[in-house]
Amino acid sequence: MSDRDGNDGTNTARRLGGGMALAEMLKAHGVGPMFGMGGFQLLPFYGALAELGLTHHLVNDERAAANAADAYARVTGRPGVCDATLGPGATNLVTGLVESLNAGVPQVVLIGDANRAHAHKNMTQEARQVEILRPAVKELIRVEDGARIPELLRRAFSVATSGRPGPVVLAVPEDVCHGTFDYDVDDFTADPDTLAIPARRIRPDAGAVARAARLIAGAARPLLLVGGGVHLSGAYAALQALAEAQNIPVAHTIGGKGSIACSHPLSAGLFGRYSRIANDLIETADCLVVVGCKLGEIATKRYTLIPPEVPLVHIDIVAEEIGRWRRPEVALWADARAALEDLAAELSDGAAQARAARKDYGAEVGTRMATWRAEAASRLESDERPISMARVVHELNRFMPEDGILVADGGFAGHWTGLLYDTKRSGRGYIANRGFASIGYGLPGALGAQLAAPGRAVVGVTGDGGLNMSLGELETAVRAGANFTLIVVNNAASGYVKALQHAMFGGRYQSSDLSEIDYARVAEAMGCRGIRVEDPGALAGALAQGLAERDRPTILDVVVTRDPAKMLPGVDARTLEIKPGDRPA
Secondary structure, three states, X not given: OOOOEOOOOOEOEEEEEHHHHHHHXXXXXXXXXXXXXXXXXXXXXXXXXXXXXXXXXXXXXXXXXXXXXXXXXXXXXXOEEEEEOOOHXXXXXXXXXXXXXXXXXXXXXXXXXXXXXXXXXXXXXXXXXXXXXXXXXXXXXXXXXXXXXXXXXXXXXXXXXXXXXXXXXXXXXXXXXXXXXXXXXXXXXXXXXXXXXXXXXXXXXXXXXXXXXXXXXXXXXXXXXXXXXXXXXXXXXXXXXXXXHHOOOEEEOOOOOOOOOOOOOOEEEEOOOOOOOHHHHHXXXXXXXXXXXXXXXXXXXXXXXXXXXXXXXXXXXXXXXXXXXXXXXXXXXXXXXXXXXXXXXXXXXXXXXXXXXXXXXXXXXXXXXXXXXXXXXXHHOOXXXXXXXHHHHHHHHHHOOOOOEEEEOOOHHHHHHHHHXXXXXXXXXXXXXXXXXXXXXHHHHHXXXXXXXXXXXXXXXXXXXXXXXXXXXXXXXXXXXXXXXXXXXXXXXXXXXXXXXXXXXXXOOOOOEOOOOOHHHHHHHOOOEEEEEOOHHHHHHHHHHHHHOOOOOEEEEEEEOOOHHHOOOOOEOOOOEOOOOOOOO
């Protein structure tokens, strides 16, 4: 190697192994804990992590690595990092990566790839993994020249954090990771704009903002419908300022919970398949402002909820999402915060008049919510045994601290907490994997969230089916010192499926029952604190113990109702039951 000298005579050249170059670039980007399972192709990379003092947690299944990195990214706004080896390691990531892709969560993912000198000769565990993973991520980059590692990792962070964020895979061939290459010391730098989301903001077209403002100003009952894009943009203050200035209620999707505090007087709660009062407000609205929401199946009750005659303003960072199935009167292609700020500015001259004109409308939210609470009280405070899910979430609302983080698994756990859990401030105090909504996220999600926020209380909610899919990560959590509390809603069933079978077919069930398992004993055997809860009166004490004693993970095995008619919030949210004859979509 010939030396490349700077003008001052100092040597600016370095010869490094590919694995060390990867690790140095991750260090330059200030990454947090990484999650993965090692393999031969990336061995030098793991050695470099140890040498540089970077934190890496071995998981027991690669999907858990992607899920933990996803939750870490949601809490911090910084890209999560996970890795996997060639073949089954890489393909095991698919479900977790699609979750991040659909939900707009930034990740940078390293996978080992086949030695370029022997690829396509049936090497051990070789697969067409690049083709498998490419549609599951925002971008896939294969490193063909080890000297380009710094450049390509910068590219990965840029793509992961820009526009709608998402996961980016860097496929590293064995000979690249194990080889050595020439670099310049200046190569190992990060673009500070791409260390967290949103990397770069775009403002909406001024003319479109003016048209949207005219629609809102002329409406007596406008309504804000917000999704996860508010979190991605960090648009909390802008959203609240516009809502308060104009007296406009705010309803949210499951992924958008926390866009405004659920306790805020203008918060109408969840809209879509499950709703307290928000769906009723949608029916009487004369202008809908959709912010960072894709208006998918759940949010729209299978595309039936949004009245076709009501003018719609749609704000989204991805232009292709606007008008996917419902044509808006005004489309604002923009960062959510920027668009909300511009709308507020455009509406500012008449804000006081509009706020006064909508005084009764704004107050209606509190009145309706109080009525809902009174009607739902018997379920929320139920003493029935086995325990009602409504009572479980009611106790969570009582005991979770203002800065606590609730992580909800897919299906059963997400629907109940999505409807009934109340955040006490805006921000990512509630995480649900609604991008793909697979079960098995609750435990690794709680792991990633706790490592992202070690000083905050983290509670995960999963079903027994979800825990069965990720049980090995209890060992990971103990080893990592992630001392969260995990509630297992134990109904000895795949509860969501069984409830739908009940609603659609009466008493006929197929492949929806699980064995009765004492998960508290399982947790104790794996090094956690296990508490089995069968009496609703014991819920408060068990939850308080889990939140107070943070020396190890606490697993609350909560025996909940076995009645399929009570397993889901249902379509009648006031009674929190599925009504006979209903056919949920």
